Amino acid sequence: xxxxxxxPAVVAGFxxxxxxxxxxxxxxSEARRRNLPLHAVHxxxxxxxxxxxxxxxxxxxxxxxxxxxxxxxxxxxxxxxxEVSIVEGSVVGRLCELSQGAAMLVVGAHGEAGLSGQxxxxxxxxxxANASCPVVVIRGHYELPDASKLPIVAGIDGVENGARxxxxxxxxxxxxxxxxxxxxxxxxxxxxxxxxxxxxxLEQVVAIHRATYPSVEMWAQAxxxxxxxxxIALSKSAQLVVAGAHGEGGSGGPLLGAVSQxxxxxxxxxxxxxx
Numbered sequence: 001x002x003x004x005x006x007x008p009a010v011v012a013g014f015x016x017x018x019x020x021x022x023x024x025x026x027x028x029s030e031a032r033r034r035n036l037p038l039h040a041v042h043x044x045x046x047x048x049x050x051x052x053x054x055x056x057x058x059x060x061x062x063x064x065x066x067x068x069x070x071x072x073x074x075x076x077x078x079x080x081x082x083e084v085s086i087v088e089g090s091v092v093g094r095l096c097e098l099s100q101g102a103a104m105l106v107v108g109a110h111g112e113a114g115l116s117g118q119x120x121x122x123x124x125x126x127x128x129a130n131a132s133c134p135v136v137v138i139r140g141h142y143e144l145p146d147a148s149k150l151p152i153v154a155g156i157d158g159v160e161n162g163a164r165x166x167x168x169x170x171x172x173x174x175x176x177x178x179x180x181x182x183x184x185x186x187x188x189x190x191x192x193x194x195x196x197x198x199x200x201x202l203e204q205v206v207a208i209h210r211a212t213y214p215s216v217e218m219w220a221q222a223x224x225x226x227x228x229x230x231x232i233a234l235s236k237s238a239q240l241v242v243a244g245a246h247g248e249g250g251s252g253g254p255l256l257g258a259v260s261q262x263x264x265x266x267x268x269x270x271x272x273x274x275x
Contacts, residue, residue, distance in 0.1 A: 015042060027104075032077070032079050041087065152169050161246070182220045182221075184199075228259045
């Protein structure tokens with residue numbers, strides 16, 4: 001049976017892995033900052049070679065331990081008491097169901113079964129590609145104690161996409177009381193230059209939201225270089241990088257554009273994918 005939310009909430013996927021714990025802690029902090037409900041979900045996905053069984057096989061004691069684990073993890077960052085769900089089915093499918101109407105979905109870059117050589121796990125990648133809401137993938141230096149002092153970087157690619165990306169970045173900046181850097185990167189370094197049209201587009205996107213978030217310090221800059229390379233470099237000194245699922249003019253359907261894929265694999269901080 002499809003599971004949906006009663007209203008906007010921060011949804012966190014949890015499988016007991018180290019990175020899913022950090023994802024839940026990050027989600028708990030975000031829910032507290034934005035005064036939103038927190039929903040933690042653990043999905044039991046049966047291997048294709050195993051006949052699926054009802055969740056009844058998981059004893060009440062084990063389910064209670066799992067629930068307490070999620071509640072304690074969220075409480076570590078003074079987050080709100082989470083609504084906890086333990087469900088069965090496809091992990092990605094269940095998370096995407098809950099993404100409908102959610103404020104955001106938060107997952108770790110790798111799960112319990114992740115391979116050490118992978119740059120990003122299949123669940124994180126597929127959730128970012130198919131969820132209905134913004135997806136935050138937790139990776140990099142999110143655990144550093146001074147990360148909250150760093151700015152949020154918003155990758156601006158066109159007016160329409162850029163407005164959605166900057167809206168998410170500014171809302172996060174307002175919640176964290178940190179600066180937001182809006183970046184337009186579009187010219188391969190050494191081959192061309194940023195033109196007047198790029199500067200005007202960046203100024204237009206910034207102007208759309210500046211009055212809505214007067215308390216957020218916002219900078220705007222146009223950089224030469226491939227967008228993915230510029231944003232990955234900036235992620236080393238950011239607490240969050242926000243990018244669109246697709247570049248301007250890209251497909252509006254599922255899957256991801258080249259820049260968002262590169263960020264999910266190589267960024268040094270958490271990445272938010274907005275569609």
